Amino acid sequence: MADPMPRQPFPMRLQKFLARAGVASRRGSEDLMTAGRVSVNGEVVTELGSKVDPKTDVVCVDGREVHLEDGSVYLMLYKPKGYLTTMDDPQGRPCVAQLVPRDRYPGLYPVGRLDKDTTGLLLFTTDGDMGQHLLHPKHHVDKTYQAHVDGVPDEVDLARLRGGIMLDDGLTAQARVRLVAERPDGSSDIELVIHEGRKRQVKRMCSAVHHPVLDLHRSSFGPLALTAVEEGSWRLLTKEEITSLRDVAGL
Numbered sequence: 127m128a129d130p131m132p133r134q135p136f137p138m139r140l141q142k143f144l145a146r147a148g149v150a151s152r153r154g155s156e157d158l159m160t161a162g163r164v165s166v167n168g169e170v171v172t173e174l175g176s177k178v179d180p181k182t183d184v185v186c187v188d189g190r191e192v193h194l195e196d197g198s199v200y201l202m203l204y205k206p207k208g209y210l211t212t213m214d215d216p217q218g219r220p221c222v223a224q225l226v227p228r229d230r231y232p233g234l235y236p237v238g239r240l241d242k243d244t245t246g247l248l249l250f251t252t253d254g255d256m257g258q259h260l261l262h263p264k265h266h267v268d269k270t271y272q273a274h275v276d277g278v279p280d281e282v283d284l285a286r287l288r289g290g291i292m293l294d295d296g297l298t299a300q301a302r303v304r305l306v307a308e309r310p311d312g313s314s315d316i317e318l319v320i321h322e323g324r325k326r327q328v329k330r331m332c333s334a335v336h337h338p339v340l341d342l343h344r345s346s347f348g349p350l351a352l353t354a355v356e357e358g359s360w361r362l363l364t365k366e367e368i369t370s371l372r373d374v375a376g377l
Contacts, residue, residue: 137177140164143185145254147192149233152258163188198253199231200363200371202347204355205248211239226250226360237261238269238323238347246271246344247352250360259375260348266321267348267374271328272306274341278314279305283335287318291334295324298331313340348374 144155144164155164162170165186166178178185185192203226205211213223213235228234233252237260240248251257260267279287287303302319309315314337318328329339345352349370355361363371 137179137183139174140166140171140176140178140185141174142255143178143180144187144192145258146198147185147233149187149192149254151235151254155254158187165189198251198256199234200249200251200253200256200368201226201231201234201360202350202352202355202363203236203248203250203360204352204357205240205245206358207243207245210242211236211248222248225358240344241326241329241342244342244344245357246342247347247350248344249347249350256371256375256377259377260371261323263322265374265376268319268321268346269323269344269348270346271318271320272343272345273316273318273328273332273339274309274313275316275332275337275339276313277337278308278312279316279335279337283337284316286335287331291331293324293327293330293334298322298324298327301331 141152141155141159144150144158145152149155150158156174158164159172159174159176162172164171166176167184203222205222205225208220209225210219210221212221213228215221222236226234231252234250235252235257237249237251237257240246249260259265284303284305288301290297290300299320299322304317306315306317316332318331320327324330328342332339350363350367
């Protein structure tokens with residue numbers, strides 16, 4: 127769904143132009159520039175402070191002209207198990223790129239990642255600025271997970287999860303955690319809300335309190351809830367959802 131691009135002064139920094147055009151993230155766009163792959167009006171531009179006027183300048187990447195469209199694309203995928211969060215896998219394993227309309231929306235990429243065996247909400251966009259802001263630690267964007275764990279965490283375990291767990295890459299930030307249900311087989315369901323994005327973080331946190339994760343599902347990302355989409359399918363975000371994302375991203 128096209129979302130009207132917010133008004134902004136021109137000219138704009140070249141790397142920001144490339145990110146908004148869906149070429150790459152802001153950092154990825156800077157790498158393209160320093161590698162000499164970006165030209166403006168026929169001249170290669172490598173200086174990161176360079177600016178362009180999208181209304182008049184011709185910007186090319188690897189000789190191919192790129193444009194700012196009327197707006198960027200935002201969609202959510204209900205990721206099933208068995209898919210890697212990558213747009214390409216050299217080993218030919220199933221990846222999320224096979225589940226989203228990348229031909230229709232060039233430049234589409236996932237914001238963050240979910241493990242191969244984790245299901246749930248995975249956000250995609252062509253807006254490099256949005257993706258970068260949503261993942262930046264300073265914005266504290268909440269992610270809600272439903273975890274089926276071995277055993278039943280007691281109040282001490284839950285308090286440890288809430289207060290922060292010391293992992294091999296440092297202490298985790300405070301989290302919101304609650305016991306949802308106990309199962310007849312002795313396992314249980316808990317809900318965790320975190321705003322960090324460390325690799326396998328929820329699984330590592332639960333293992334640290336001796337309740338390893340058996341199944342993991344992400345039910346929300348920031349203001350987005352996984353609704354109106356079936357497992358393995360995707361849908362475009364509504365205008366209201368896009369606006370709420372911009373708010374939490376500080377855009």
